[in-house]
Amino acid sequence: MTTRKAIVPKGMEFVRDEIGYAPGVLVGSTLYIAGQIGRNSERQLVEDKRQQFIQCFENMKAVLNTAKMSFNDVVEVTSYHTDMRDLPLYMEVRNLYFGDCLPAWTAIGAASLCGIPGYFLEVKAIAVKG
Structure with a gap:
């Protein structure tokens, strides 16, 4: 039987307790990471666009680390953008975290995020671990 475990990094407990979902779910050796946004540890929006993008990846890194994984284990990414003209900035920040180990990627335009x-x-x- 495949095991299922909620992955909740320190500082993200409010997502589970107040909003009602896990930042990540580990099923066997596969980790599903919920959408990460540019909110810092004080639960505040990071206003600078580049820093907000970095915060998204730092939040993802926290989920990966809690599951004892790294960006090298990421096989697929879906990004949602309120302005598709931000793709060059997104790719620049993404490459800081992934280096040469790039995952499959889908970019989707969105009218708004989190409302x-x-x-x-x-x-x-x-x-996927391993």
Whole structure:
């Protein structure tokens, strides 16, 4: 039987307790990472666009680390953008985290994210351990 485990990094407990979902779910050796947004550890929107993109990946990194995984284990990424003209910035920041080990990627335009103005990016991913 395949095991299923909620992955909740320290500081993200409110997502589970208040909003009602896990930042990640580990099923066997596959980790499903919920959409990560540019919200810092104080639960505040990071307003600078580049720093917001970095925060998305830092939040993803926290989920990966809690599952004892890394960006090298990520096989698929889906990114949601409120402005598709931000793709060059997204790719620049993404490459800081993935280097030469690039996953499959789908980019989707979105009218808004979280129903809150100011969010420019949301990123979800699938990682496979090993």
